[in-house]
Amino acid sequence: MPDLFTKLERAAWGGFIATQSRIFRLIEDDLRARFGLSHTEFEVLLRLYLSEQGRVRVQDLAARSLLSTSGTSRAIDRLARAGHVERQGAEEDGRGAYAVLTEAGRAHFEQAAEAHVALVRREFLSRFTPEELAQLGGFWERARPDAQPRTA
Template identity: 40%
Template sequence: MGETRWLDDDEMRAWEGFLAAGALLNRRIEQQLKEEAGLSHAQYEILVRLERAPGGELRMTELADALLTSKSGLTYQVTQLEKAGLVRRRACPTDVRGIFAVLTEEGRRTLHSAAPGHVALVRRLLIDHLTRDQLAVLADGLGAVGRRLRDDAGE
């Protein structure tokens, strides 16, 4: 297997910073969305993806892929959104196994109501603490990691 390449001080600092920032950001975002909109972060992201999609709908498999979640996890979240009247499902007319998640008007209103507070929090906790150069480096670096992980998962 070879010798372990231990993390040096800078690498460890980056790793620990990534872990702490991710956990703390996620906790605060979950809290804010639950309190202000009655949504989980996953549910908010589902509404965002559906609003961006043509016709406000996506196949469940495409939605799971876009959100980097399991089909069962997505099914649970969509069921909760469906119970709240924010999303509905419809069968695919060309594939009996295909199901679409469709954003309802109530879902669109809920998203538009939740978005300003969510964006303000993301700005306050992350974006406004970084320079434009830092944002570019962060986006490039995490984008490269994400692409690599997606490529590795496709093998």
């Protein structure tokens, strides 16, 4: 491994890793300290917030996140204990369950989201010009699984 990557590759990949781990740690710590939320819980609240009625089926939450169904179920447990969401049986399917954002949860999330965005701007986005941001966006498009490598 010491020489398996070229200098160029090391700068591109190693920097990616370093940046990612640094910023994620900051986000985790900030959300936990100021809002009592894990990144996972924040993601769940985000999905609920973006949804029409502020409610989403457990399964849909799991599918959209990186969490398993059981992990999602437990995240909802924690959020429910904190009063941010409530469980609600699905009328149209007796097996199903909704997680529903409470008013308190909505307010709490809005504050957390604002802080989150500020942190991402401060630690990441603000370092680049608009042109560079667009360029980054283009890079990520090409990093997607279905995209083709340069040398096919």
